[in-house]
Amino acid sequence: MDQTLLVFITVVDKGNFTRAAEELHMTQPAVSQHIQALERTSGARLLERTNKSMTLTASGKIVYDHARQIQGLYTSMQGLIDDHMHRASGILTIGASYTYGEYILPHDLALLRQQYPLIQPTIQIGNTKDIAEGVLNHQLNIGIVEGELRHTKLKVVPFAEDVMYVMVSANHSLAKQQEIDLQELKEDLWILREPGSGTREATDKLFETLGFVPKERVEFGSTQIIKESVEAGLGIALLSQWTVRKELRLGTLCMLQVNNQRIARHFSWVMLHTEYKTKAVEVFLEMLTEKELSDI
Known part of the structure:
Protein backbone atom coordinates (compact mmCIF):
# COMPACT_ATOMS: atom_id res chain seq x y z
CA MET A 1 0.00 0.00 0.00
CA ASP A 2 1.16 3.56 -0.71
CA GLN A 3 3.29 4.68 2.24
CA THR A 4 1.94 8.23 2.24
CA LEU A 5 -1.67 7.04 2.59
CA LEU A 6 -0.63 4.65 5.35
CA VAL A 7 1.08 7.52 7.22
CA PHE A 8 -2.05 9.69 6.83
CA ILE A 9 -4.35 6.95 8.16
CA THR A 10 -2.05 6.38 11.14
CA VAL A 11 -1.85 10.11 11.98
CA VAL A 12 -5.65 10.39 11.97
CA ASP A 13 -6.15 7.18 13.98
CA LYS A 14 -3.52 8.07 16.58
CA GLY A 15 -4.63 11.68 16.89
CA ASN A 16 -1.21 13.33 16.58
CA PHE A 17 2.11 13.18 14.73
CA THR A 18 4.20 11.97 17.67
CA ARG A 19 2.17 8.82 18.35
CA ALA A 20 1.92 8.12 14.62
CA ALA A 21 5.72 8.37 14.28
CA GLU A 22 6.17 5.92 17.16
CA GLU A 23 3.67 3.48 15.62
CA LEU A 24 5.37 3.65 12.18
CA HIS A 25 8.94 3.68 13.58
CA MET A 26 9.60 6.95 11.79
CA THR A 27 10.79 10.38 12.84
CA GLN A 28 8.20 13.10 13.35
CA PRO A 29 9.68 15.28 10.55
CA ALA A 30 9.37 12.33 8.16
CA VAL A 31 5.70 11.93 9.08
CA SER A 32 5.15 15.67 8.49
CA GLN A 33 6.80 15.42 5.08
CA HIS A 34 4.42 12.62 4.03
CA ILE A 35 1.38 14.67 5.11
CA GLN A 36 2.66 17.76 3.30
CA ALA A 37 3.27 15.72 0.15
CA LEU A 38 -0.26 14.31 0.28
CA GLU A 39 -1.71 17.81 0.72
CA ARG A 40 0.30 19.04 -2.28
CA THR A 41 -0.87 16.10 -4.39
CA SER A 42 -4.52 16.50 -3.43
CA GLY A 43 -4.40 20.29 -3.68
CA ALA A 44 -6.19 20.77 -0.36
CA ARG A 45 -5.48 21.15 3.34
CA LEU A 46 -6.34 17.83 4.99
CA LEU A 47 -5.67 18.55 8.66
CA GLU A 48 -6.29 21.53 10.91
CA ARG A 49 -3.53 21.59 13.48
CA THR A 50 -3.16 23.53 16.72
CA ASN A 51 -0.85 23.05 19.70
CA LYS A 52 -3.53 21.01 21.51
CA SER A 53 -5.60 19.29 18.82
CA MET A 54 -5.79 18.03 15.28
CA THR A 55 -8.98 17.65 13.24
CA LEU A 56 -9.83 16.52 9.73
CA THR A 57 -10.97 19.12 7.23
CA ALA A 58 -13.86 18.27 4.90
CA SER A 59 -11.30 17.31 2.23
CA GLY A 60 -9.35 15.33 4.79
CA LYS A 61 -12.44 13.30 5.67
CA ILE A 62 -12.87 12.37 1.99
CA VAL A 63 -9.22 11.32 1.69
CA TYR A 64 -9.34 9.36 4.97
CA ASP A 65 -12.49 7.40 4.05
CA HIS A 66 -11.10 6.47 0.64
CA ALA A 67 -7.67 5.65 2.07
CA ARG A 68 -9.31 3.20 4.49
CA GLN A 69 -11.13 1.56 1.59
CA ILE A 70 -7.84 1.29 -0.33
CA GLN A 71 -6.22 -0.23 2.76
CA GLY A 72 -8.99 -2.84 2.96
CA LEU A 73 -8.64 -3.72 -0.72
CA TYR A 74 -4.85 -3.97 -0.40
CA THR A 75 -5.19 -6.31 2.59
CA SER A 76 -7.67 -8.45 0.65
CA MET A 77 -5.31 -8.57 -2.34
CA GLN A 78 -2.42 -9.69 -0.14
CA GLY A 79 -4.60 -12.36 1.40
CA LEU A 80 -5.54 -13.71 -2.04
CA ILE A 81 -1.87 -13.87 -2.96
CA ASP A 82 -1.19 -15.83 0.23
CA ASP A 83 -3.95 -18.23 -0.78
CA HIS A 84 -2.03 -19.10 -3.92
CA MET A 85 0.77 -20.12 -1.58
CA HIS A 86 -1.79 -22.33 0.26
CA ARG A 87 -1.50 -20.48 3.53
CA ALA A 88 -4.46 -19.55 5.71
CA SER A 89 -2.79 -16.47 7.10
CA GLY A 90 -2.80 -12.70 7.22
CA ILE A 91 -5.17 -10.13 8.62
CA LEU A 92 -8.86 -11.02 8.93
CA THR A 93 -11.05 -8.01 9.72
CA ILE A 94 -14.29 -9.08 11.40
CA GLY A 95 -17.15 -6.80 12.36
CA ALA A 96 -19.85 -8.01 14.72
CA SER A 97 -22.94 -6.51 16.28
CA TYR A 98 -22.93 -6.30 20.06
CA THR A 99 -24.63 -9.53 21.13
CA TYR A 100 -22.54 -11.78 18.92
CA GLY A 101 -19.38 -9.70 19.17
CA GLU A 102 -19.26 -9.47 22.95
CA TYR A 103 -20.67 -12.84 24.00
CA ILE A 104 -19.96 -15.41 21.24
CA LEU A 105 -17.17 -14.12 18.97
CA PRO A 106 -14.44 -14.46 21.67
CA HIS A 107 -15.07 -18.25 21.62
CA ASP A 108 -14.81 -18.23 17.81
CA LEU A 109 -11.47 -16.41 17.96
CA ALA A 110 -10.05 -18.86 20.50
CA LEU A 111 -10.96 -21.76 18.19
CA LEU A 112 -9.59 -19.90 15.16
CA ARG A 113 -6.31 -19.29 16.98
CA GLN A 114 -5.97 -22.98 17.81
CA GLN A 115 -6.57 -24.16 14.26
CA TYR A 116 -5.03 -21.33 12.21
CA PRO A 117 -2.36 -19.53 14.26
CA LEU A 118 -1.10 -17.53 11.25
CA ILE A 119 -4.43 -15.67 10.88
CA GLN A 120 -4.40 -12.28 12.62
CA PRO A 121 -8.00 -11.26 13.45
CA THR A 122 -8.93 -7.65 14.08
CA ILE A 123 -12.36 -6.90 15.51
CA GLN A 124 -14.83 -4.04 15.24
CA ILE A 125 -17.95 -4.05 17.41
CA GLY A 126 -20.96 -1.93 16.44
CA ASN A 127 -24.65 -2.11 15.75
CA THR A 128 -26.00 -3.85 12.64
CA LYS A 129 -26.03 -0.61 10.62
CA ASP A 130 -22.38 0.15 11.50
CA ILE A 131 -21.20 -3.34 10.52
CA ALA A 132 -23.02 -3.25 7.16
CA GLU A 133 -21.36 0.09 6.36
CA GLY A 134 -17.93 -1.30 7.29
CA VAL A 135 -18.35 -4.19 4.86
CA LEU A 136 -19.63 -1.89 2.11
CA ASN A 137 -16.62 0.43 2.56
CA HIS A 138 -14.10 -2.46 2.33
CA GLN A 139 -13.05 -1.86 5.93
CA LEU A 140 -14.28 -5.30 7.03
CA ASN A 141 -13.74 -8.65 5.32
CA ILE A 142 -16.84 -10.08 6.93
CA GLY A 143 -19.58 -8.93 9.27
CA ILE A 144 -21.85 -10.80 11.69
CA VAL A 145 -25.19 -9.15 12.40
CA GLU A 146 -28.41 -9.82 14.28
CA GLY A 147 -31.89 -9.74 12.80
CA GLU A 148 -32.89 -8.58 9.33
CA LEU A 149 -30.55 -6.91 6.85
CA ARG A 150 -31.16 -6.37 3.16
CA HIS A 151 -28.86 -4.60 0.71
CA THR A 152 -28.37 -5.17 -3.00
CA LYS A 153 -24.57 -5.03 -2.69
CA LEU A 154 -24.36 -7.39 0.30
CA LYS A 155 -24.67 -11.14 0.58
CA VAL A 156 -26.45 -11.94 3.86
CA VAL A 157 -26.54 -15.60 4.98
CA PRO A 158 -28.20 -16.75 8.25
CA PHE A 159 -26.16 -19.39 10.08
CA ALA A 160 -27.57 -19.67 13.63
CA GLU A 161 -30.72 -18.93 15.60
CA HIS A 266 -30.98 -15.16 13.26
CA PHE A 267 -27.30 -14.37 13.34
CA SER A 268 -26.13 -13.83 9.76
CA TRP A 269 -22.76 -13.35 8.14
CA VAL A 270 -22.43 -10.47 5.69
CA MET A 271 -20.01 -9.97 2.80
CA LEU A 272 -19.79 -8.07 -0.44
CA HIS A 273 -20.94 -9.93 -3.53
CA THR A 274 -17.59 -11.02 -4.95
CA GLU A 275 -16.05 -14.11 -6.45
CA TYR A 276 -12.93 -13.66 -4.32
CA LYS A 277 -12.54 -14.92 -0.75
CA THR A 278 -9.25 -15.11 1.06
CA LYS A 279 -8.33 -18.42 2.65
CA ALA A 280 -8.72 -16.77 6.06
CA VAL A 281 -12.31 -15.77 5.22
CA GLU A 282 -13.08 -19.25 3.88
CA VAL A 283 -11.92 -21.08 6.98
CA PHE A 284 -13.72 -18.62 9.27
CA LEU A 285 -16.98 -19.12 7.34
CA GLU A 286 -16.55 -22.90 7.56
CA MET A 287 -16.08 -22.60 11.31
CA LEU A 288 -19.24 -20.49 11.68
CA THR A 289 -21.26 -22.99 9.67
CA GLU A 290 -20.00 -26.12 11.39
CA LYS A 291 -19.92 -25.14 15.06
CA GLU A 292 -22.87 -25.55 17.43
CA LEU A 293 -23.72 -22.46 19.49
CA SER A 294 -25.15 -24.68 22.19
CA ASP A 295 -21.63 -25.96 22.86
CA ILE A 296 -20.34 -22.50 23.82
Missing part, protein backbone atom coordinates in the same frame (compact mmCIF):
# COMPACT_ATOMS: atom_id res chain seq x y z
CA ASP A 162 -30.86 -16.64 18.62
CA VAL A 163 -33.80 -16.89 21.06
CA MET A 164 -34.69 -13.76 23.06
CA TYR A 165 -36.60 -13.27 26.31
CA VAL A 166 -38.14 -10.46 28.33
CA MET A 167 -35.87 -10.11 31.35
CA VAL A 168 -36.72 -8.66 34.76
CA SER A 169 -34.95 -8.31 38.06
CA ALA A 170 -35.27 -11.24 40.47
CA ASN A 171 -37.14 -8.84 42.78
CA HIS A 172 -39.61 -7.67 40.13
CA SER A 173 -43.32 -8.28 40.80
CA LEU A 174 -43.59 -10.36 37.60
CA ALA A 175 -40.59 -12.58 38.37
CA LYS A 176 -42.57 -15.35 40.09
CA GLN A 177 -45.83 -15.11 38.14
CA GLN A 178 -46.91 -17.96 35.87
CA GLU A 179 -49.14 -15.74 33.71
CA ILE A 180 -47.95 -12.35 32.56
CA ASP A 181 -50.35 -9.40 32.56
CA LEU A 182 -49.77 -7.49 29.31
CA GLN A 183 -51.11 -4.32 30.90
CA GLU A 184 -48.42 -4.53 33.57
CA LEU A 185 -45.77 -4.92 30.86
CA LYS A 186 -47.16 -1.85 29.15
CA GLU A 187 -46.99 0.21 32.34
CA ASP A 188 -43.38 -0.74 33.15
CA LEU A 189 -40.28 1.15 32.00
CA TRP A 190 -38.67 -0.56 28.99
CA ILE A 191 -34.91 -0.27 28.50
CA LEU A 192 -34.09 -0.35 24.79
CA ARG A 193 -31.03 -0.45 22.58
CA GLU A 194 -30.56 2.39 20.09
CA PRO A 195 -32.19 2.41 16.61
CA GLY A 196 -30.04 0.49 14.14
CA SER A 197 -29.31 -2.40 16.49
CA GLY A 198 -30.66 -5.91 15.95
CA THR A 199 -31.92 -6.08 19.55
CA ARG A 200 -33.92 -2.87 19.07
CA GLU A 201 -35.43 -4.28 15.87
CA ALA A 202 -36.54 -7.43 17.75
CA THR A 203 -38.00 -5.35 20.60
CA ASP A 204 -40.01 -3.17 18.22
CA LYS A 205 -41.38 -6.32 16.57
CA LEU A 206 -42.40 -7.65 20.01
CA PHE A 207 -44.35 -4.44 20.74
CA GLU A 208 -46.07 -4.76 17.38
CA THR A 209 -46.96 -8.42 18.04
CA LEU A 210 -48.33 -7.70 21.52
CA GLY A 211 -50.19 -4.65 20.25
CA PHE A 212 -48.91 -2.03 22.66
CA VAL A 213 -46.43 0.80 23.03
CA PRO A 214 -44.82 1.13 26.48
CA LYS A 215 -45.67 4.33 28.32
CA GLU A 216 -42.05 4.85 29.37
CA ARG A 217 -38.81 3.93 27.65
CA VAL A 218 -35.13 4.79 27.78
CA GLU A 219 -32.37 3.99 25.27
CA PHE A 220 -28.88 2.74 26.11
CA GLY A 221 -26.10 1.94 23.66
CA SER A 222 -24.69 -1.04 25.56
CA THR A 223 -26.15 -4.44 26.40
CA GLN A 224 -24.05 -4.56 29.57
CA ILE A 225 -25.56 -1.31 30.85
CA ILE A 226 -29.05 -2.61 30.04
CA LYS A 227 -28.41 -5.81 32.03
CA GLU A 228 -27.07 -3.86 35.01
CA SER A 229 -30.09 -1.54 34.88
CA VAL A 230 -32.57 -4.42 34.79
CA GLU A 231 -30.76 -6.11 37.70
CA ALA A 232 -30.99 -2.86 39.67
CA GLY A 233 -34.75 -2.76 39.13
CA LEU A 234 -34.84 0.24 36.78
CA GLY A 235 -37.04 -1.53 34.23
CA ILE A 236 -37.39 -4.51 31.89
CA ALA A 237 -35.77 -5.42 28.58
CA LEU A 238 -35.78 -7.93 25.73
CA LEU A 239 -32.37 -9.62 25.61
CA SER A 240 -30.67 -12.50 23.83
CA GLN A 241 -30.27 -15.75 25.75
CA TRP A 242 -26.50 -15.51 25.15
CA THR A 243 -26.17 -12.23 27.04
CA VAL A 244 -27.83 -13.34 30.29
CA ARG A 245 -26.52 -16.85 30.96
CA LYS A 246 -24.36 -15.76 33.90
CA GLU A 247 -27.14 -13.67 35.50
CA LEU A 248 -29.66 -16.52 35.16
CA ARG A 249 -27.23 -18.91 36.87
CA LEU A 250 -26.68 -16.41 39.67
CA GLY A 251 -30.41 -15.77 40.01
CA THR A 252 -30.15 -11.99 39.61
CA LEU A 253 -32.37 -11.93 36.51
CA CYS A 254 -35.56 -13.81 35.65
CA MET A 255 -36.86 -14.82 32.24
CA LEU A 256 -40.53 -14.17 31.40
CA GLN A 257 -42.69 -16.25 29.06
CA VAL A 258 -45.07 -13.80 27.41
CA ASN A 259 -48.22 -15.40 25.96
CA ASN A 260 -46.14 -18.50 25.19
CA GLN A 261 -44.54 -16.55 22.36
CA ARG A 262 -41.19 -17.69 21.02
CA ILE A 263 -39.14 -14.64 20.11
CA ALA A 264 -36.32 -15.61 17.78
CA ARG A 265 -34.04 -14.03 15.21
Whole structure:
Protein backbone atom coordinates (compact mmCIF):
# COMPACT_ATOMS: atom_id res chain seq x y z
CA MET A 1 0.00 0.00 0.00
CA ASP A 2 1.16 3.56 -0.71
CA GLN A 3 3.29 4.68 2.24
CA THR A 4 1.94 8.23 2.24
CA LEU A 5 -1.67 7.04 2.59
CA LEU A 6 -0.63 4.65 5.35
CA VAL A 7 1.08 7.52 7.22
CA PHE A 8 -2.05 9.69 6.83
CA ILE A 9 -4.35 6.95 8.16
CA THR A 10 -2.05 6.38 11.14
CA VAL A 11 -1.85 10.11 11.98
CA VAL A 12 -5.65 10.39 11.97
CA ASP A 13 -6.15 7.18 13.98
CA LYS A 14 -3.52 8.07 16.58
CA GLY A 15 -4.63 11.68 16.89
CA ASN A 16 -1.21 13.33 16.58
CA PHE A 17 2.11 13.18 14.73
CA THR A 18 4.20 11.97 17.67
CA ARG A 19 2.17 8.82 18.35
CA ALA A 20 1.92 8.12 14.62
CA ALA A 21 5.72 8.37 14.28
CA GLU A 22 6.17 5.92 17.16
CA GLU A 23 3.67 3.48 15.62
CA LEU A 24 5.37 3.65 12.18
CA HIS A 25 8.94 3.68 13.58
CA MET A 26 9.60 6.95 11.79
CA THR A 27 10.79 10.38 12.84
CA GLN A 28 8.20 13.10 13.35
CA PRO A 29 9.68 15.28 10.55
CA ALA A 30 9.37 12.33 8.16
CA VAL A 31 5.70 11.93 9.08
CA SER A 32 5.15 15.67 8.49
CA GLN A 33 6.80 15.42 5.08
CA HIS A 34 4.42 12.62 4.03
CA ILE A 35 1.38 14.67 5.11
CA GLN A 36 2.66 17.76 3.30
CA ALA A 37 3.27 15.72 0.15
CA LEU A 38 -0.26 14.31 0.28
CA GLU A 39 -1.71 17.81 0.72
CA ARG A 40 0.30 19.04 -2.28
CA THR A 41 -0.87 16.10 -4.39
CA SER A 42 -4.52 16.50 -3.43
CA GLY A 43 -4.40 20.29 -3.68
CA ALA A 44 -6.19 20.77 -0.36
CA ARG A 45 -5.48 21.15 3.34
CA LEU A 46 -6.34 17.83 4.99
CA LEU A 47 -5.67 18.55 8.66
CA GLU A 48 -6.29 21.53 10.91
CA ARG A 49 -3.53 21.59 13.48
CA THR A 50 -3.16 23.53 16.72
CA ASN A 51 -0.85 23.05 19.70
CA LYS A 52 -3.53 21.01 21.51
CA SER A 53 -5.60 19.29 18.82
CA MET A 54 -5.79 18.03 15.28
CA THR A 55 -8.98 17.65 13.24
CA LEU A 56 -9.83 16.52 9.73
CA THR A 57 -10.97 19.12 7.23
CA ALA A 58 -13.86 18.27 4.90
CA SER A 59 -11.30 17.31 2.23
CA GLY A 60 -9.35 15.33 4.79
CA LYS A 61 -12.44 13.30 5.67
CA ILE A 62 -12.87 12.37 1.99
CA VAL A 63 -9.22 11.32 1.69
CA TYR A 64 -9.34 9.36 4.97
CA ASP A 65 -12.49 7.40 4.05
CA HIS A 66 -11.10 6.47 0.64
CA ALA A 67 -7.67 5.65 2.07
CA ARG A 68 -9.31 3.20 4.49
CA GLN A 69 -11.13 1.56 1.59
CA ILE A 70 -7.84 1.29 -0.33
CA GLN A 71 -6.22 -0.23 2.76
CA GLY A 72 -8.99 -2.84 2.96
CA LEU A 73 -8.64 -3.72 -0.72
CA TYR A 74 -4.85 -3.97 -0.40
CA THR A 75 -5.19 -6.31 2.59
CA SER A 76 -7.67 -8.45 0.65
CA MET A 77 -5.31 -8.57 -2.34
CA GLN A 78 -2.42 -9.69 -0.14
CA GLY A 79 -4.60 -12.36 1.40
CA LEU A 80 -5.54 -13.71 -2.04
CA ILE A 81 -1.87 -13.87 -2.96
CA ASP A 82 -1.19 -15.83 0.23
CA ASP A 83 -3.95 -18.23 -0.78
CA HIS A 84 -2.03 -19.10 -3.92
CA MET A 85 0.77 -20.12 -1.58
CA HIS A 86 -1.79 -22.33 0.26
CA ARG A 87 -1.50 -20.48 3.53
CA ALA A 88 -4.46 -19.55 5.71
CA SER A 89 -2.79 -16.47 7.10
CA GLY A 90 -2.80 -12.70 7.22
CA ILE A 91 -5.17 -10.13 8.62
CA LEU A 92 -8.86 -11.02 8.93
CA THR A 93 -11.05 -8.01 9.72
CA ILE A 94 -14.29 -9.08 11.40
CA GLY A 95 -17.15 -6.80 12.36
CA ALA A 96 -19.85 -8.01 14.72
CA SER A 97 -22.94 -6.51 16.28
CA TYR A 98 -22.93 -6.30 20.06
CA THR A 99 -24.63 -9.53 21.13
CA TYR A 100 -22.54 -11.78 18.92
CA GLY A 101 -19.38 -9.70 19.17
CA GLU A 102 -19.26 -9.47 22.95
CA TYR A 103 -20.67 -12.84 24.00
CA ILE A 104 -19.96 -15.41 21.24
CA LEU A 105 -17.17 -14.12 18.97
CA PRO A 106 -14.44 -14.46 21.67
CA HIS A 107 -15.07 -18.25 21.62
CA ASP A 108 -14.81 -18.23 17.81
CA LEU A 109 -11.47 -16.41 17.96
CA ALA A 110 -10.05 -18.86 20.50
CA LEU A 111 -10.96 -21.76 18.19
CA LEU A 112 -9.59 -19.90 15.16
CA ARG A 113 -6.31 -19.29 16.98
CA GLN A 114 -5.97 -22.98 17.81
CA GLN A 115 -6.57 -24.16 14.26
CA TYR A 116 -5.03 -21.33 12.21
CA PRO A 117 -2.36 -19.53 14.26
CA LEU A 118 -1.10 -17.53 11.25
CA ILE A 119 -4.43 -15.67 10.88
CA GLN A 120 -4.40 -12.28 12.62
CA PRO A 121 -8.00 -11.26 13.45
CA THR A 122 -8.93 -7.65 14.08
CA ILE A 123 -12.36 -6.90 15.51
CA GLN A 124 -14.83 -4.04 15.24
CA ILE A 125 -17.95 -4.05 17.41
CA GLY A 126 -20.96 -1.93 16.44
CA ASN A 127 -24.65 -2.11 15.75
CA THR A 128 -26.00 -3.85 12.64
CA LYS A 129 -26.03 -0.61 10.62
CA ASP A 130 -22.38 0.15 11.50
CA ILE A 131 -21.20 -3.34 10.52
CA ALA A 132 -23.02 -3.25 7.16
CA GLU A 133 -21.36 0.09 6.36
CA GLY A 134 -17.93 -1.30 7.29
CA VAL A 135 -18.35 -4.19 4.86
CA LEU A 136 -19.63 -1.89 2.11
CA ASN A 137 -16.62 0.43 2.56
CA HIS A 138 -14.10 -2.46 2.33
CA GLN A 139 -13.05 -1.86 5.93
CA LEU A 140 -14.28 -5.30 7.03
CA ASN A 141 -13.74 -8.65 5.32
CA ILE A 142 -16.84 -10.08 6.93
CA GLY A 143 -19.58 -8.93 9.27
CA ILE A 144 -21.85 -10.80 11.69
CA VAL A 145 -25.19 -9.15 12.40
CA GLU A 146 -28.41 -9.82 14.28
CA GLY A 147 -31.89 -9.74 12.80
CA GLU A 148 -32.89 -8.58 9.33
CA LEU A 149 -30.55 -6.91 6.85
CA ARG A 150 -31.16 -6.37 3.16
CA HIS A 151 -28.86 -4.60 0.71
CA THR A 152 -28.37 -5.17 -3.00
CA LYS A 153 -24.57 -5.03 -2.69
CA LEU A 154 -24.36 -7.39 0.30
CA LYS A 155 -24.67 -11.14 0.58
CA VAL A 156 -26.45 -11.94 3.86
CA VAL A 157 -26.54 -15.60 4.98
CA PRO A 158 -28.20 -16.75 8.25
CA PHE A 159 -26.16 -19.39 10.08
CA ALA A 160 -27.57 -19.67 13.63
CA GLU A 161 -30.72 -18.93 15.60
CA ASP A 162 -30.86 -16.64 18.62
CA VAL A 163 -33.80 -16.89 21.06
CA MET A 164 -34.69 -13.76 23.06
CA TYR A 165 -36.60 -13.27 26.31
CA VAL A 166 -38.14 -10.46 28.33
CA MET A 167 -35.87 -10.11 31.35
CA VAL A 168 -36.72 -8.66 34.76
CA SER A 169 -34.95 -8.31 38.06
CA ALA A 170 -35.27 -11.24 40.47
CA ASN A 171 -37.14 -8.84 42.78
CA HIS A 172 -39.61 -7.67 40.13
CA SER A 173 -43.32 -8.28 40.80
CA LEU A 174 -43.59 -10.36 37.60
CA ALA A 175 -40.59 -12.58 38.37
CA LYS A 176 -42.57 -15.35 40.09
CA GLN A 177 -45.83 -15.11 38.14
CA GLN A 178 -46.91 -17.96 35.87
CA GLU A 179 -49.14 -15.74 33.71
CA ILE A 180 -47.95 -12.35 32.56
CA ASP A 181 -50.35 -9.40 32.56
CA LEU A 182 -49.77 -7.49 29.31
CA GLN A 183 -51.11 -4.32 30.90
CA GLU A 184 -48.42 -4.53 33.57
CA LEU A 185 -45.77 -4.92 30.86
CA LYS A 186 -47.16 -1.85 29.15
CA GLU A 187 -46.99 0.21 32.34
CA ASP A 188 -43.38 -0.74 33.15
CA LEU A 189 -40.28 1.15 32.00
CA TRP A 190 -38.67 -0.56 28.99
CA ILE A 191 -34.91 -0.27 28.50
CA LEU A 192 -34.09 -0.35 24.79
CA ARG A 193 -31.03 -0.45 22.58
CA GLU A 194 -30.56 2.39 20.09
CA PRO A 195 -32.19 2.41 16.61
CA GLY A 196 -30.04 0.49 14.14
CA SER A 197 -29.31 -2.40 16.49
CA GLY A 198 -30.66 -5.91 15.95
CA THR A 199 -31.92 -6.08 19.55
CA ARG A 200 -33.92 -2.87 19.07
CA GLU A 201 -35.43 -4.28 15.87
CA ALA A 202 -36.54 -7.43 17.75
CA THR A 203 -38.00 -5.35 20.60
CA ASP A 204 -40.01 -3.17 18.22
CA LYS A 205 -41.38 -6.32 16.57
CA LEU A 206 -42.40 -7.65 20.01
CA PHE A 207 -44.35 -4.44 20.74
CA GLU A 208 -46.07 -4.76 17.38
CA THR A 209 -46.96 -8.42 18.04
CA LEU A 210 -48.33 -7.70 21.52
CA GLY A 211 -50.19 -4.65 20.25
CA PHE A 212 -48.91 -2.03 22.66
CA VAL A 213 -46.43 0.80 23.03
CA PRO A 214 -44.82 1.13 26.48
CA LYS A 215 -45.67 4.33 28.32
CA GLU A 216 -42.05 4.85 29.37
CA ARG A 217 -38.81 3.93 27.65
CA VAL A 218 -35.13 4.79 27.78
CA GLU A 219 -32.37 3.99 25.27
CA PHE A 220 -28.88 2.74 26.11
CA GLY A 221 -26.10 1.94 23.66
CA SER A 222 -24.69 -1.04 25.56
CA THR A 223 -26.15 -4.44 26.40
CA GLN A 224 -24.05 -4.56 29.57
CA ILE A 225 -25.56 -1.31 30.85
CA ILE A 226 -29.05 -2.61 30.04
CA LYS A 227 -28.41 -5.81 32.03
CA GLU A 228 -27.07 -3.86 35.01
CA SER A 229 -30.09 -1.54 34.88
CA VAL A 230 -32.57 -4.42 34.79
CA GLU A 231 -30.76 -6.11 37.70
CA ALA A 232 -30.99 -2.86 39.67
CA GLY A 233 -34.75 -2.76 39.13
CA LEU A 234 -34.84 0.24 36.78
CA GLY A 235 -37.04 -1.53 34.23
CA ILE A 236 -37.39 -4.51 31.89
CA ALA A 237 -35.77 -5.42 28.58
CA LEU A 238 -35.78 -7.93 25.73
CA LEU A 239 -32.37 -9.62 25.61
CA SER A 240 -30.67 -12.50 23.83
CA GLN A 241 -30.27 -15.75 25.75
CA TRP A 242 -26.50 -15.51 25.15
CA THR A 243 -26.17 -12.23 27.04
CA VAL A 244 -27.83 -13.34 30.29
CA ARG A 245 -26.52 -16.85 30.96
CA LYS A 246 -24.36 -15.76 33.90
CA GLU A 247 -27.14 -13.67 35.50
CA LEU A 248 -29.66 -16.52 35.16
CA ARG A 249 -27.23 -18.91 36.87
CA LEU A 250 -26.68 -16.41 39.67
CA GLY A 251 -30.41 -15.77 40.01
CA THR A 252 -30.15 -11.99 39.61
CA LEU A 253 -32.37 -11.93 36.51
CA CYS A 254 -35.56 -13.81 35.65
CA MET A 255 -36.86 -14.82 32.24
CA LEU A 256 -40.53 -14.17 31.40
CA GLN A 257 -42.69 -16.25 29.06
CA VAL A 258 -45.07 -13.80 27.41
CA ASN A 259 -48.22 -15.40 25.96
CA ASN A 260 -46.14 -18.50 25.19
CA GLN A 261 -44.54 -16.55 22.36
CA ARG A 262 -41.19 -17.69 21.02
CA ILE A 263 -39.14 -14.64 20.11
CA ALA A 264 -36.32 -15.61 17.78
CA ARG A 265 -34.04 -14.03 15.21
CA HIS A 266 -30.98 -15.16 13.26
CA PHE A 267 -27.30 -14.37 13.34
CA SER A 268 -26.13 -13.83 9.76
CA TRP A 269 -22.76 -13.35 8.14
CA VAL A 270 -22.43 -10.47 5.69
CA MET A 271 -20.01 -9.97 2.80
CA LEU A 272 -19.79 -8.07 -0.44
CA HIS A 273 -20.94 -9.93 -3.53
CA THR A 274 -17.59 -11.02 -4.95
CA GLU A 275 -16.05 -14.11 -6.45
CA TYR A 276 -12.93 -13.66 -4.32
CA LYS A 277 -12.54 -14.92 -0.75
CA THR A 278 -9.25 -15.11 1.06
CA LYS A 279 -8.33 -18.42 2.65
CA ALA A 280 -8.72 -16.77 6.06
CA VAL A 281 -12.31 -15.77 5.22
CA GLU A 282 -13.08 -19.25 3.88
CA VAL A 283 -11.92 -21.08 6.98
CA PHE A 284 -13.72 -18.62 9.27
CA LEU A 285 -16.98 -19.12 7.34
CA GLU A 286 -16.55 -22.90 7.56
CA MET A 287 -16.08 -22.60 11.31
CA LEU A 288 -19.24 -20.49 11.68
CA THR A 289 -21.26 -22.99 9.67
CA GLU A 290 -20.00 -26.12 11.39
CA LYS A 291 -19.92 -25.14 15.06
CA GLU A 292 -22.87 -25.55 17.43
CA LEU A 293 -23.72 -22.46 19.49
CA SER A 294 -25.15 -24.68 22.19
CA ASP A 295 -21.63 -25.96 22.86
CA ILE A 296 -20.34 -22.50 23.82
